[in-house]
Amino acid sequence: MSESNFKVLRAGINTTYQDLGRKNLYHIGIPFSGAMDNRNYLIANSLVGNEKKTPVIEFAYQGPLLKLKGTKTSIAVTGDVIFNILRKDSQQEKGICYQTYSLEDGDQIDILTTNKSVYGYLAVSGGYNVEFFWDSCSTNTKAKIGANNGEKINNGDLIFVQKSENNVSNRKINYVNSKIEKLRILKGTNYNYFSEEGKKNFFNETFNVSKLSDRMGMRLEGPKIENIVDSNIKSEGLIKGVIQVPADGNPIIMLSDHGTIGGYPKIGAVISADYDKLVQLTLGSKIKFKEVDLFEAENLFNLYNLETKNILDQIT
Amino acid sequence: MIKNISNLGDSALYCDFGKEVNKEINSNVINYFKNIKEKNINGITNLAPSYNKLIITFDLSLTNFNKLKEEIKNIKLKAFDTKKNKIIKIPICCDKEFALDMEKLETKLKNSIEEIQANFFAREYYCYMTGFIAGMPFLGDIDKKLRAKRLETPRVRVPKGSVGITEQFCNIYTFESPGGWNIIGNTPINIFDKSNTSNPALINPGDTVSFFKINKKEYENWNERK
Numbered sequence A: 001m002s003e004s005n006f007k008v009l010r011a012g013i014n015t016t017y018q019d020l021g022r023k024n025l026y027h028i029g030i031p032f033s034g035a036m037d038n039r040n041y042l043i044a045n046s047l048v049g050n051e052k053k054t055p056v057i058e059f060a061y062q063g064p065l066l067k068l069k070g071t072k073t074s075i076a077v078t079g080d081v082i083f084n085i086l087r088k089d090s091q092q093e094k095g096i097c098y099q100t101y102s103l104e105d106g107d108q109i110d111i112l113t114t115n116k117s118v119y120g121y122l123a124v125s126g127g128y129n130v131e132f133f134w135d136s137c138s139t140n141t142k143a144k145i146g147a148n149n150g151e152k153i154n155n156g157d158l159i160f161v162q163k164s165e166n167n168v169s170n171r172k173i174n175y176v177n178s179k180i181e182k183l184r185i186l187k188g189t190n191y192n193y194f195s196e197e198g199k200k201n202f203f204n205e206t207f208n209v210s211k212l213s214d215r216m217g218m219r220l221e222g223p224k225i226e227n228i229v230d231s232n233i234k235s236e237g238l239i240k241g242v243i244q245v246p247a248d249g250n251p252i253i254m255l256s257d258h259g260t261i262g263g264y265p266k267i268g269a270v271i272s273a274d275y276d277k278l279v280q281l282t283l284g285s286k287i288k289f290k291e292v293d294l295f296e297a298e299n300l301f302n303l304y305n306l307e308t309k310n311i312l313d314q315i316t
Numbered sequence B: 001m002i003k004n005i006s007n008l009g010d011s012a013l014y015c016d017f018g019k020e021v022n023k024e025i026n027s028n029v030i031n032y033f034k035n036i037k038e039k040n041i042n043g044i045t046n047l048a049p050s051y052n053k054l055i056i057t058f059d060l061s062l063t064n065f066n067k068l069k070e071e072i073k074n075i076k077l078k079a080f081d082t083k084k085n086k087i088i089k090i091p092i093c094c095d096k097e098f099a100l101d102m103e104k105l106e107t108k109l110k111n112s113i114e115e116i117q118a119n120f121f122a123r124e125y126y127c128y129m130t131g132f133i134a135g136m137p138f139l140g141d142i143d144k145k146l147r148a149k150r151l152e153t154p155r156v157r158v159p160k161g162s163v164g165i166t167e168q169f170c171n172i173y174t175f176e177s178p179g180g181w182n183i184i185g186n187t188p189i190n191i192f193d194k195s196n197t198s199n200p201a202l203i204n205p206g207d208t209v210s211f212f213k214i215n216k217k218e219y220e221n222w223n224e225r226k
Helices: A038-047 A196-204 A272-279 A294-314 B023-039 B065-073 B102-109 B113-121 B216-225
Strands: A005-010 A016-018 A056-060 A065-069 A073-078 A081-086 A092-094 A100-103 A108-114 A119-124 A158-160 A182-187 A207-209 A217-221 A242-244 A252-254 A266-270 A286-291 B004-007 B012-016 B044-049 B053-058 B087-093 B124-130 B137-140 B155-158 B162-166 B169-172 B177-179 B182-186 B208-214
Touching: A038 A056, A038 A073, A038 A119, A038 A272, A038 A294, A056 A108, A073 A081, A073 A108, A108 A119, A182 A272, A182 A294, A196 A266, A196 A286, A266 A272, A272 A294, B004 B065, B012 B065, B023 B044, B023 B053, B023 B124, B053 B065, B087 B216, B102 B113, B102 B182, B113 B182, B113 B208, B208 B216
Parallel strands: A182 A286, B087 B208
Antiparallel strands: A005 A065, A005 A158, A016 A056, A056 A119, A065 A108, A073 A100, A073 A119, A081 A092, A081 A108, A182 A266, A207 A217, A207 A286, A217 A252, A242 A252, A242 A266, B004 B012, B012 B053, B044 B053, B087 B182, B124 B137, B124 B208, B137 B169, B155 B177, B162 B169, B162 B182
16 A cells, blocks of 8 residues: 555544534534644644645544554644654654654654643644545544544554655744633623622632533533523524533533534633633633623734734744 | 624624514524525624524634624525425334333323324424534424423433424434433434535424324334335
């Protein structure tokens, strides 16, 4: 076989193929999906010389252990990730994020864990050869759509690499992921459903990210946010970053694979500029909310976009 | 026709069509949905129509709330031919092993199984929206005598194909999923077919659905018969 492949010796906890996700399908119940941390996704593809729509591998906490079979291949890892390159001759190199590595037949990459963050990305020059559904490879395990028949990557799978003309190497940038202390939010459409004390708690107190968090949503625990109107609304659409509060008073933030319809009141929505940092909050993290207005949120997004562009412009 | 447009976060329009849930308001939502979808307005990334709301998400690097709000307010609507809406007949097997909550419903509704089933199968239902999970139709209205609350503790896994009722609505679980509706039977039909990329959902907003009862044997052989 002329095509190179990676054998999955260890899949990791939640390893999937992702790209920019799929649009215009909310009305049939299909969310955006796509890479959770969009900036790190874009940097990964850019480092290895790919178009921005190219499939990458996303992993959460523990990543995969992969062995290359085939010709010389460039890879890059982004995020805050601890990994090693194991050469065929048993030499071990400690991996550094945001730089390319050239792998040869028999070499392995061992992605041990993300560091104080949830998601990391592994891109390969040329991209992975996977199936697309509605213009996206993004794996949505709930609807069973996307690459790998909508399933996570499993032990023993073979990951095929698209042949690439431009096998870039020796690219690196200096980039440090910053932590977020206060998630900035806009008030939601049911903000007035909550008691004065509940609203005060929401903006002044600290919340913990619960272990019941995944690509669909992030559950928070903290002081109860009391509802004084109705703990149910007529079911309606949901969006990425929207914060629902069910009857138990604990907020849930909808993430990229969210159910498209929900019936709990919406207290707020995380601004777009903070989404990449929101998804990187690990289980047990502490977080506070800060209110901004629409004008500020739009300016912060423009700033975020400009920063991303500047980072990508450094890569040549 | 839209009562109010507000922002939901920094990159979505929240269009409110009124408080009630009825066919008239919902037809209005669907009409806007179809018109906006057809116009391919720059920056729009998704449309989520529901009973009485329409959420429009957009790419903040291509447009913004105030700009898009004006475009939506001034949109010229054309009427869509509602005759194109389908009438779909769905077989359900109501054997005990599928009708997970029928016994509880008898108590809740103070109605016998026979009465509940006769009532349920006698009507046609209107599809208000699809979603939550891929292709799940939200249908209504069921008879007043059949209206029950959700389960107090939702199931972690509702089997694929389950038909559930709650309040004025019924639905079909297109995939195995968590859920709290009262399950009265199961359909062997595949409601969501991802291989049909242009029209994966069998039931779409505006369609009419009626159910008919099949026995266990028919259920088991349903997909071979075709």
